[in-house]
Amino acid sequence: MEEIKEPQMIYIGKKLAYYSALIGTVILVAYLLSHAEFLIGLGLIYVLSALVINGIFLFALLIELLYNTDRWRAYSVAIICMLLNIPLSAFYFFLVLHPIF
Structure with a gap:
């Protein structure tokens, strides 16, 4: 049976969401440590x-x-992965600004 490949846009969307979250997390951890x-x-x-x-x-x-x-469904999963970065960014923003308030 031949495997059905997902469209490249879906693959790129998921990877973009993953790497966006990863880079943001690295910047946050670097700030919290230093x-x-x-x-x-x-x-x-x-x-x-x-x-x-x-x-x-x-x-x-x-x-x-x-x-x-x-x-x-595949497009919806990619879109949800990208949208999950919004609350993650808001949480990181709260972590950084919390000591200020």
Whole structure:
């Protein structure tokens, strides 16, 4: 039986979500260990750039979903993976700013 390959957009979306979360986590852990102030600026720049890149790709996935409704589950999983980075970023933001308040 031949294996059905998932579309490249789905694969890239999942990997983009994974690496976005991983890089954000590395920046957070580096800040929590060192308390270096420049990491706050780096983290903000990273979050803004990841927001733009992930937002554009999320929009592209939604358009692909409209044209390829036969694979809606696979596209939905990729979209959910990307959207899970939003509460993760909010939690990291709370962790960094909590000592300030």
